Amino acid sequence: MDIKEIMTKLNHRYPFLLVDRIVEREPDKWIKGYKNITFNEPYFNGHFPENPIFPGVLIIESMAQIGGLMFSEKEKGFLVGVDKTKFIHFVRPGDQLVTEATKIKEFGQYAKVEVKGSVDGKVVAKAEVTYYFENVEE
Structure with a gap:
């Protein structure tokens, strides 16, 4: 999936569209994609100017957006939970943050993903993310 297709699946836009490409995917099972971290992104002005580090909350958001694209056939997905989060290494400008996500389980209108x-x-970060999907037939 290139950025044009991603933008048809996610409602996010700059500066909160945190996915550049999906490289592999098996719908409803697993996905792999990435975000290129560039110095000209607005948060580096304050986080931190002399030692720029990609904010942890945006690492989670990027990973959650990629994980959610595993379910792109479903309508209106929302991030509703983040558990077991670990930040292991810093992410800096020039890095490519590659996310791999695997479905743990689906239950009703919810799905949990590693x-x-x-x-x-x-590995720089890991978590379990829970999504809620509207308009899903049970």
């Missing part, structure tokens, strides 16, 4: 972010093959 997300793992890495840079250069080294």
Whole structure:
């Protein structure tokens, strides 16, 4: 999925569209995508000017957006929970944050996904993310 297709699936837009490409996907099972971290993004002006670090909350948001695209056939998905979150290494401008997400389970209008972010093959963050989907037939 390139950025044009991603934008048809997610309602997010700059500066909160935090996915650049989906490279592999098996709908409702797993997905792999990435976000390129560039110095010209607005949050680096304050986080932190002399030691720029991609904010942890945006790492989670990027991983959650990619994980949610696993279910792109469903309508109106929302992030409703983040559990077991760990930040292991900093993410900096010039890095490519690669996210791999795997479905743990679906229950009613909810789905729980394990997300793992890495840079250069080294895990930088991981979490379990829960989504709620409107208009899902049970």
